Amino acid sequence: xxxxxxxxxxxxxxxxxxxxxxxxxxxxxxxxxxxxxxxxxxxxxxxxxxxxxxxxxxxxxxxxxxxxxxxxxxxxxxxxxxxxxxxxxxxxxxxxxxxxxxxxxxxxxxxxxxxxxxxxxxxxxxxxxxxxxxxxxxxxxxxxxxxxxxxxxxxxxxxxxxxxxxxxx
Amino acid sequence: xxxxxxxxxxxxxxxxxxxxxxxxxxxxxxxxxxxxxxxxxxxxxxxxxxxxxxxxxxxxxxxxxxxxxxxxxxxxxxxxxxxxxxxxxxxxxxxxxxxxxxxxxxxxxxxxx
Numbered sequence: 001x002x003x004x005x006x007x008x009x010x011x012x013x014x015x016x017x018x019x020x021x022x023x024x025x026x027x028x029x030x031x032x033x034x035x036x037x038x039x040x041x042x043x044x045x046x047x048x049x050x051x052x053x054x055x056x057x058x059x060x061x062x063x064x065x066x067x068x069x070x071x072x073x074x075x076x077x078x079x080x081x082x083x084x085x086x087x088x089x090x091x092x093x094x095x096x097x098x099x100x101x102x103x104x105x106x107x108x109x110x111x112x113x114x115x116x117x118x119x120x121x122x123x124x125x126x127x128x129x130x131x132x133x134x135x136x137x138x139x140x141x142x143x144x145x146x147x148x149x150x151x152x153x154x155x156x157x158x159x160x161x162x163x164x165x166x167x168x169x
Numbered sequence: 170x171x172x173x174x175x176x177x178x179x180x181x182x183x184x185x186x187x188x189x190x191x192x193x194x195x196x197x198x199x200x201x202x203x204x205x206x207x208x209x210x211x212x213x214x215x216x217x218x219x220x221x222x223x224x225x226x227x228x229x230x231x232x233x234x235x236x237x238x239x240x241x242x243x244x245x246x247x248x249x250x251x252x253x254x255x256x257x258x259x260x261x262x263x264x265x266x267x268x269x270x271x272x273x274x275x276x277x278x279x280x281x282x
Contacts, residue, residue, distance in 0.1 A: 036190065036191060036258075037191040037192060037193065037252075038189070038190040038191040038192050039190060093192070095192050095193065096193060096252075096254075097252065097254070097256050162256070162258065162259075163189060163191045163194065163250050163251075163252050163256055163257065163258035164189045164190045164191045164250065164258060165189065165249070165250065165258045165259040165260065165261050166186050166187060166188055166189050166197055166227070166248045166249065166250055166258070166261050167186045167187025167188075167226075167261060168186060168261050168263070169184045169185060169186035169248060169261065169263065
């Protein structure tokens with residue numbers, strides 16, 4: 001009797017896991033921007049204003065790490081880029097099909113090649129050169145109001161990409 | 170009386186289309202469905218591969234690919250791209266597309282005069 005119950009439980013678990021997996025793609029029944037893999041897409045983040053207390057906000061050029069995360073496949077791609085502090089958008093293409101979250105973080109080390117010599121904060125922050133490694137901020141998710149307004153709110157981290165159709169013949 | 174297909178030499182039927190721009194595409198498919206039925210992913214197809222010319226086009230000779238199927242009529246056709254995971258793109262379609270891969274009947278025997 002107990003053995004039968006155990007078998008039923010196992011069968012139920014197997015069925016449930018297959019059922020859940022088969023619906024994994026349909027679980028995300030909304031997306032904010034639809035595009036194609038290989039097609040260039042611009043994503044943006046909120047501006048990081050100058051703040052004398054925030055390392056990294058002093059530099060004209062800042063080293064960023066951009067991460068695009070594919071929800072269904074649980075994989076992500078990294079992009080390391082030095083871009084001007086006040087330009088918080090980046091254009092790239094999504095390499096696989098599915099839902100993506102775009103994230104960015106800044107290296108707050110304010111490394112020497114990116115410093116503004118006229119910036120007193122940079123010149124007073126020489127000690128960072130002696131340290132190894134990086135000092136990254138928290139991840140920020142993209143907010144591109146041009147492509148993603150939901151209920152009046154800019155929430156642009158969901159991108160859904162599918163294979164691009166061939167051209168007409 | 171139905172027309173009986175006979176062996177013969179088929180004229181080339183070349184098509185070309187811009188390949189999908191997606192980076193993980195492994196092949197393209199040419200779907201065909203006799204008109205007036207719409208072409209769908211359940212229609213018959215042949216694989217066209219993913220070999221592009223210098224301008225990014227896929228070129229194919231449908232007579233070489235479909236000649237043995239003895240198609241002759243008006244078809245609704247489409248091409249789609251398939252990625253390495255088996256996912257399929259939207260289809261680029263053309264309706265009422267004529268296909269003729271049936272050679273005419275041979276003439277009568279030669280008579281020496």
